Amino acid sequence: MKTDSIFYQIFLKFPRSFFDLIGESSTAVDNYQFTSREVKQLSFRLDGLFLPTGEETDLPFYLVEVQFQPDPDFYYRLFSEFFLVLKQYKPPYPWQIVVIYASRQIEREQSLHFGDFLGLSRIRRIYLDELGQAANSSLGIGVIKLVVESQEQAVSVAQALIEQTKNQLTDETIQKNLIDLIENIIVYKFPLKSREEIEAMFNLSDLKQTKVYQEALAEGEEKGIILGKQQGEANLVLRLLTRRFGEISPTLVEGIRGLSVEQLEDLAEALLDFRSEEDLRQWLQVNR
Known part of the structure; x- marks a missing residue:
């Protein structure tokens, strides 16, 4: 399962869950926008950013990272990329880093180089299997914990x-x-x-x-069509893509409707990582 994509979808559609997770008031979400930033010339993107919506504020911006696999290079990559972003964008806010782990056993601290960094109050590490009662009292945390x-x-x-x-x-x-x-x-x-x-x-x-199923069903009823599995899968994928990118070009719609059920299921998973319609176009060129 592509856990990072799932988490970013949760934070995008239900951002209150993040502030519940870090113990901040759920009303804090009104002051933030969840977004991503690309570092020019270096070809990498920080996907999990909560940026304050107003520039004249003392609120921090949050970089959120999800790590569900042991990776000895994780903190080397995280800190090098993060400070490059600071250099390039020079955001007018203080910063906070939040790393979400499935469990403490996954973490590879590399204390020799990063022990002092990890002791900073600006860096928070959350282990989902240690949330305890918080997962039962908060709807947002409950949805996050469902992943594990x-x-x-x-x-x-x-x-x-x-x-x-x-x-x-x-x-x-x-x-x-x-x-x-x-x-x-x-x-x-x-x-x-x-x-x-x-x-x-x-x-x-x-x-x-769910909205996807309701809309697909309503579409079928309006046309008086009993959808076959392939047509139903195609309509569901198109609904997801339209909600994400707006109106899809007729050429791409035609290409999607020509996919097999298996290809449509692969596309439904891949689209969580798409950032633009161009990503969809490239995926169809490779997978058709």
Whole structure:
């Protein structure tokens, strides 16, 4: 599972979850925009940035990194890239770095070179398996922790989160977006299962509340068409792409509708990493 992509989708669609995770007031989200920054000439991008929306502020900007695999070079890469970004953009805010680990065992501190850095209050390390009661009291943290739940627990936890979402969120758009995220996490946690099998885990009713399924179903009803699996998968992928990039060019739509079910499932996973319509175009050139 591409955990970094899933986390960035969570922070993009439900940014309050990040501030719950770091113990800040959920109202802090009103002062931030979740975005990314590319370092020119060096061809790398920092994807997880919470930037204050106003320039005249003492609020910090947050760099968020998700690390779910042991990597002895992680802190070498993180700090070198981060300070290059500071040099290039010189943001008018103080900084904070937040690193999210599945567990403490994954971390490779490299204390010889970074022990002093990691002791700074500006750098926070969060271990999802140590969240304890916080994961039960906060909807946002619960969704984040769902990423590391075992397959045995994931479905029941997801069902409880869906009910919590319906009960706690009054904004219909935010509610549906969060249910959609919960669905995506479950889909990626069961890579060998079909959508039909995953729907069956939820007795169909919960997943059918997501925006993707509602819109695809409504489209089919309006046209009086009973969608086949390939057509249904194509419509779902197109809905996701349209929500992300706006109207997709007719040539690309035609190319997507010509993909097999297997190719559409691959595209549904890959699109989480797309930054522009050009990424989609390149993916189709390679995979068709």
